[in-house]
Amino acid sequence: MPAPQRVSAETLVTAVRSIAEKDGVDAVTMSAVAAAVGVRAPSLYKRASNRHELLRLAADDVARELGEEIAELSRRVDDPRELLVGTARALRGISSRSPKVTTLLFCAPAPLAGPSPELVAPLMATLLAAVTRLSPEDPLSAARTLTAWAYGFSTMEQNGGFRQGGDVDAAFERGLDIVLAGIGA
């Protein structure tokens, strides 16, 4: 039986995420994270072999969150359109609560700092399955249209991309309608 870790995986990832949101992704350093979890920097190397792996913990955690919301939706609803609506809104919600870490999904400083492909693939597969039911010909392109829009919107919203005022919630719902109509929903 291995010795218990003094710092749980959950504590660690929570610290990484909170530092990233508070002071930016660049502020996630081995020593800052170590200090946050009450440990010395060298000890962290038993958990993540470098700074980028620390960031991946956070990125994976956000991917996991999104995956759970999608799974929960899948259980509750059968209508594919409803599933896609829920997924887009879930992404926007997560991005609003964790803007910095959410950008890591497709805007990481290095590939190793982004989410694990094995973790993202099943999410994409679920979306693709739902899209396929709506748009049997070239569902991959249709799914990419939806994800690109949802990610772009969420990122821009959180990074000052929408400075002209107006009703941003309305813009989101309008965009959702446009994209879903276009993919046959």
Next chain:
Amino acid sequence: MPAPQRVSAETLVTAVRSIAEKDGVDAVTMSAVAAAVGVRAPSLYKRASNRHELLRLAADDVARELGEEIAELSRRVDDPRELLVGTARALRGISSRSPKVTTLLFCAPAPLAGPSPELVAPLMATLLAAVTRLSPEDPLSAARTLTAWAYGFSTMEQNGGFRQGGDVDAAFERGLDIVLAGIGA
């Protein structure tokens, strides 16, 4: 008459952009840039008062490039749909040639490292004007749908967002059709 600068603004911004593309945004440091332009680090502080201002030079340069392509399009074509198609393709092209710096547009490590709002505003205004001719009611939402999709697609394409293979060019054109149809083009 002020003494001529030994390092032209163009040389400087070119160096920043090439370092960012080659080794990532994190590699843009005062000393790395100084070395690239053949100057000592302290001299750079006369040109940019910190690292983020260096990044802004690059972000603004990409915004300028995009602005020039849009202006050129505006001169050549009158059809608003064609202008929007050209703009989306221009953004994708720039993102493909300068992926790292293009992400700075809406995914900068700090607001000061992103493009100057005064530089981005006129671009958005041009787009909004074109969209207004196609979609008079709530053109702002329509314009946001287009920009969010185009930015999201370009970012994901350059950051491993599309790992399932398939025809990415086709996905882009399909997305463009979907969004333009939705905003009334």
Next chain:
DNA sequence: GTCTATAGCATGATAGAC
């Protein structure tokens, strides 16, 4: 698994001469 200690290096930034 965690610690102390430290190597080794890069960093941003400033002062003052030319």
Next chain:
DNA sequence: GTCTATCATGCTATAGAC
């Protein structure tokens, strides 16, 4: 505007004891 010199700090990462 650029230089030399330097400060003070921060960082990643490793070695070896407990």
